[in-house]
Amino acid sequence: MTSTTTSWGSRRQGSPTRPSVRQRARRLPRGLHPGAWWLWAISLAVAASRTTNPLLLAIMLAVTSLVVVARRGDAPWARAYRLYLVLGAVIIVLRVLLHVAVGFKYGDHVLLRLPEVPLPGWAAGIQVGGTVYVEGLLGAVFQGLRLATLIACIGAANALANPKRLLRALPGALHEIGVAFVVSLTVAPQLADSVHRVRRARRLRGDTVRGIRAVGRIAMPVLQDALDRSILLAAAMDSRGYGRSVQAPPRTRHTSGALVLTGLMATCIGTFGLLDAQSATVLGLPALLTGLVLAAAGMGVGGQRVRRSTYRPDPWRAPEWATATCGLAAVAAMLWVGYTDPSALTAPLQPLAVPALPLVATAGILAAGLAAIVSPVPLSTASTTPIPVSPPVTERAQERPRP
Amino acid sequence: MSPAIVFERVSITYPDAPHPALTAVDLTVEEGELCLVVGRTGSGKSTLLGAVNGLVPHFTGGTLQGSVRLLGRDTREHRPRDLADIVGVVGQNPLAGFVTDTVEEELAYGMEQLALAPDVMRKRVEETLDLLGLADLRHRALRDLSGGQQQRVAIGSVLTTHPRVLVLDEPTSALDPTAAEEVLAAITRLVHDLGVTVMLAEHRIERVLQYADRMVHLSSDGRAESGPPAELMVTSSVAPPVVELGRLAGWTPLPLSVRDARRRVGPLRERLSHCAPQPRRRRPSDGIGVPALRARGIVVRYGEVVAVNDIDLTLRTGEVTALMGRNGSGKSSLLWALQGSGRRDRGRVAVVAGREVVSDVDLRAGIAPATLNPATLDPATLDPATLDPAQGRQLVGLVPHEPGDLLYLDTVVGECERADNESRANAGSCAYLLERIAPGIAPSQHPRDLSEGQRLALVIAVQLSADPAVLLLDEPTRGLDYGAKRRLRDVVHELADRGRAVLLSTHDVEFVADTADRVVVLADGEVVADGPTADVIVSSPAFAPQVAKILSPQPWLTVRDVQAALAPRTATSGASTSASSTSASSTSTVAPS
Numbered sequence: 002m003t004s005t006t007t008s009w010g011s012r013r014q015g016s017p018t019r020p021s022v023r024q025r026a027r028r029l030p031r032g033l034h035p036g037a038w039w040l041w042a043i044s045l046a047v048a049a050s051r052t053t054n055p056l057l058l059a060i061m062l063a064v065t066s067l068v069v070v071a072r073r074g075d076a077p078w079a080r081a082y083r084l085y086l087v088l089g090a091v092i093i094v095l096r097v098l099l100h101v102a103v104g105f106k107y108g109d110h111v112l113l114r115l116p117e118v119p120l121p122g123w124a125a126g127i128q129v130g131g132t133v134y135v136e137g138l139l140g141a142v143f144q145g146l147r148l149a150t151l152i153a154c155i156g157a158a159n160a161l162a163n164p165k166r167l168l169r170a171l172p173g174a175l176h177e178i179g180v181a182f183v184v185s186l187t188v189a190p191q192l193a194d195s196v197h198r199v200r201r202a203r204r205l206r207g208d209t210v211r212g213i214r215a216v217g218r219i220a221m222p223v224l225q226d227a228l229d230r231s232i233l234l235a236a237a238m239d240s241r242g243y244g245r246s247v248q249a250p251p252r253t254r255h256t257s258g259a260l261v262l263t264g265l266m267a268t269c270i271g272t273f274g275l276l277d278a279q280s281a282t283v284l285g286l287p288a289l290l291t292g293l294v295l296a297a298a299g300m301g302v303g304g305q306r307v308r309r310s311t312y313r314p315d316p317w318r319a320p321e322w323a324t325a326t327c328g329l330a331a332v333a334a335m336l337w338v339g340y341t342d343p344s345a346l347t348a349p350l351q352p353l354a355v356p357a358l359p360l361v362a363t364a365g366i367l368a369a370g371l372a373a374i375v376s377p378v379p380l381s382t383a384s385t386t387p388i389p390v391s392p393p394v395t396e397r398a399q400e401r402p403r404p
Numbered sequence: 405m406s407p408a409i410v411f412e413r414v415s416i417t418y419p420d421a422p423h424p425a426l427t428a429v430d431l432t433v434e435e436g437e438l439c440l441v442v443g444r445t446g447s448g449k450s451t452l453l454g455a456v457n458g459l460v461p462h463f464t465g466g467t468l469q470g471s472v473r474l475l476g477r478d479t480r481e482h483r484p485r486d487l488a489d490i491v492g493v494v495g496q497n498p499l500a501g502f503v504t505d506t507v508e509e510e511l512a513y514g515m516e517q518l519a520l521a522p523d524v525m526r527k528r529v530e531e532t533l534d535l536l537g538l539a540d541l542r543h544r545a546l547r548d549l550s551g552g553q554q555q556r557v558a559i560g561s562v563l564t565t566h567p568r569v570l571v572l573d574e575p576t577s578a579l580d581p582t583a584a585e586e587v588l589a590a591i592t593r594l595v596h597d598l599g600v601t602v603m604l605a606e607h608r609i610e611r612v613l614q615y616a617d618r619m620v621h622l623s624s625d626g627r628a629e630s631g632p633p634a635e636l637m638v639t640s641s642v643a644p645p646v647v648e649l650g651r652l653a654g655w656t657p658l659p660l661s662v663r664d665a666r667r668r669v670g671p672l673r674e675r676l677s678h679c680a681p682q683p684r685r686r687r688p689s690d691g692i693g694v695p696a697l698r699a700r701g702i703v704v705r706y707g708e709v710v711a712v713n714d715i716d717l718t719l720r721t722g723e724v725t726a727l728m729g730r731n732g733s734g735k736s737s738l739l740w741a742l743q744g745s746g747r748r749d750r751g752r753v754a755v756v757a758g759r760e761v762v763s764d765v766d767l768r769a770g771i772a773p774a775t776l777n778p779a780t781l782d783p784a785t786l787d788p789a790t791l792d793p794a795q796g797r798q799l800v801g802l803v804p805h806e807p808g809d810l811l812y813l814d815t816v817v818g819e820c821e822r823a824d825n826e827s828r829a830n831a832g833s834c835a836y837l838l839e840r841i842a843p844g845i846a847p848s849q850h851p852r853d854l855s856e857g858q859r860l861a862l863v864i865a866v867q868l869s870a871d872p873a874v875l876l877l878d879e880p881t882r883g884l885d886y887g888a889k890r891r892l893r894d895v896v897h898e899l900a901d902r903g904r905a906v907l908l909s910t911h912d913v914e915f916v917a918d919t920a921d922r923v924v925v926l927a928d929g930e931v932v933a934d935g936p937t938a939d940v941i942v943s944s945p946a947f948a949p950q951v952a953k954i955l956s957p958q959p960w961l962t963v964r965d966v967q968a969a970l971a972p973r974t975a976t977s978g979a980s981t982s983a984s985s986t987s988a989s990s991t992s993t994v995a996p997s
Binding site for chain 2: 076078163165183187195198199201202203204205206207208209217218219221222225226229230232233234235236237238239240241242243244245309310311312313314380
């Protein structure tokens with residue numbers, strides 16, 4: 002691939018604004034391999050899942066946001082990070098509301114006295130209403146914050162790397178799943194457009210109904226629109242040859258399907274084991290690795306017969322290694338602190354105290370932030386030259402007097 | 405030359421359809437030909453095109469009898485994906501068919517599926533970028549491109565696999581005249597230089613006819629005739645103005661391009677030199693022709709982009725105004741801002757007249773007027789944006805670009821009843837309007853099963869049930885055949901004759917020439933021309949209709965005008981018996997001036 006630099010090859014690779022001499026001396030702008038960004042983001046998410054320490058979580062959020070702001074491109078999917086932050090905030094609020102409504106309340110400092118509904122003995126752990134304590138409430142906030150940080154990490158991966166590029170790696174054996182993924186990833190943002198369009202159109206009919214009844218009136222045209230678009234897209238993919246060389250005999254298909262499914266299940270169990278600090282060690286990393294190996298084998302078997310090439314594949318070079326290492330550093334630090342000093346990773350609630358700031362974990366998270374420096378500047382998707390605008394026709398029209 | 409596409413006794417029936425979409429079609433397209441498929445809306449053009457690469461019936465369902473062979477490969481044995489290396493298909497809406505996110509990736513997608521070597525892909529992408537003039541857009545996100553650019557990317561994305569057959573479904577329907585020429589120039593270049601076989605369907609035949617080597621005419625019963633365009637055009641149910649002028653003047657063979665016609669137009673021009681075009685419609689009188697809507701300093705901006713830049717516009721009662729301009733010049737934004745439902749960052753709109761002057765000749769004859777009485781409202785405050793939506797639509801009605809967005813019930817009659825409720829109009833008024841505009845729609849039909857023209861008619865009826873003083877139409881002619889456009893013209897004229905102001909945005913110059921009294925041209929969010937239709941469009945190279953180009957320097961716009969001038973003087977202009985409008989103008993009630 003690298004040997005194909007034709008006379009056009011290096012044209013238009015630069016950023017649209019003329020780079021300064023200093024910039025030119027540094028790396029050329031290019032998109033980082035999406036796998037590297039996902040690895041980095043998932044590492045951070047794993048690290049976040051190990052702690053409820055609000056200081057560490059806040060640093061993590063800050064680091065994630067910093068990297069996103071520094072390294073996202075101007076493509077449509079890069080604009081979505083804010084949505085994930087909003088979603089995180091909503092989750093924190095929901096978690097607190099749930100705690101107040103049905104959560105088990107504990108602590109010494111009374112915050113709010115609410116009437117309590119008595120429940121039978123078997124419903125231990127659920128408490129409808131009841132006195133709200135500062136400790137319990139803070140615990141809920143921190144748990145919500147952890148989930149919000151996880152979501153922000155996934156959002157960062159989505160903003161930094163185009164999820165569709167990851168799908169290129171999908172083996173042909175998973176053809177139908179690939180179609181479904183691409184269709185949903187493409188149609189989902191269009192859904193937002195059509196909701197907007199339909200809501201605007203409803204006003205044209207003077208229809209100002211709100212609430213549940215409005216949902217039906219908006220959903221009907223929007224869903225029909227989404228269905229139409231999905232079918233059109235699937236037809237377009239088919240007529241452009243997607244999955245054309247998938248002609249594996251049934252036995253190969255079944256083998257690869259079974260391998261991939263088992264592998265994915267093991268991966269799920271492994272991820273769960275890794276995220277849940279209380280579960281047995283064997284459920285953690287070993288299960289995850291086994292799962293990944295099985296899935297890879299399945300994809301390998303299924304993908305043998307697929308002939309497909311990749312246009313300008315994303316290279317995996319030093320910046321990719323560096324970025325992935327940055328993320329892994331955060332996980333390693335967090336795991337190490339969890340092993341040596343587990344209490345530092347939880348917020349002290351009983352008794353209430355200022356949470357500790359474990360040095361190693363902080364350093365690890367900050368190391369993840371280095372991704373903003375070690376990764377290259379993304380390529381701008383904007384036009385390299387302004388769009389040519391032809392002169393308005395009427396100008397010429399006015400020059401020529403009418404007979 | 406060997407045949408590229410062969411249809412043998414092909415009949416296609418969709419499930420639950422009462423009759424087949426195509427009936428016993430025999431068709432042979434030789435390699436390197438440009439084959440134009442024409443027919444009225446719903447005559448099966450898209451089905452015919454879909455059958456070429458097997459999307460019909462592999463993807464759509466239905467049964468196919470007979471056989472379709474593409475360079476020797478039968479679609480019964482080959483799925484669409486197995487034909488991807490020899491045929492490229494571009495659908496009606498290019499954006500709906502994009503699989504990736506940027507121009508360059510989209511161009512490469514098909515080649516990746518065919519497993520071409522990386523260096524070949526790299527070279528072909530660059531060649532295609534140059535061939536279609538897309539080099540500057542290579543890293544742009546597909547969704548941010550203009551309509552013409554998207555269409556060119558869609559064509560480019562199937563070209564990179566070097567198909568020998570190209571199938572295009574209405575490639576220029578959403579484009580402004582200039583962008584359409586760009587796309588057509590690219591297509592003809594492929595046919596001439598690369599020998600690609602092209603099969604394309606198009607409603608605006610005037611744009612394509614001159615390039616076609618072969619024409620397929622589909623009649624409403626699903627039968628097809630194929631032959632040289634000049635022969636088929638003699639009897640075709642759809643014909644562009646140049647052909648209609650040729651039929652009128654009795655030229656044989658029929659001219660297919662403006663250039664052909666101009667070479668023969670001498671005698672006709674001679675006959676016409678003694679008469680001037682008659683006034684097109686009744687000129688405003690008694691209370692008609694006064695300002696109906698006054699807009700001052702309208703600004704619409706989206707972030708950094710100023711879509712509408714400080715526009716002043718006055719619409720008058722009884723006047724049909726056309727809003728033209730290239731894709732993205734701010735037409736839709738202006739319409740939505742005027743209606744008040746869309747974004748308006750600055751400026752005032754006042755609906756100052758229109759309802760009171762026409763109460764006696766109400767379109768909804770015999771129906772009680774709606775509850776909003778302009779007499780009780782201060783004219784200065786009649787801004788639809790400040791009223792609640794139900795009242796705003798009684799001042800200004802808007803039919804949006806996607807009329808289907810307004811419909812959400814599952815029967816036509818349900819939509820009509822809902823519209824009556826929303827407009828607080830008497831029961832049955834919407835159904836009555838619909839019957840006037842598009843007779844013969846079954847009330848129990850699902851709105852999505854209607855043809856484009858019928859759906860548009862339903863939405864117009866829904867909006868007219870509120871009896872607005874001003875009606876705005878956003879791209880109403882998209883997907884309409886010539887007959888449907890003539891009916892739309894008559895509806896619009898009738899509204900104007902009853903004192904309403906109509907503003908419609910469109911790219912269709914022939915429709916504008918036939919319909920509008922006044923043309924406003926937008927560019928970059930500003931008004932660059934505003935005047936009577938003839939003054940604005942006759943001398944414009946991009947906007948001039950075919951008849952004007954043929955008869956230039958004489959200022960004729962439409963075949964109807966020419967026919968009216970040639971007909972005996974006793975004929976009335978409104979009830980002209982043009983071949984183009986015999987069926988359509990019978991409802992017109994315009995008196996001679």
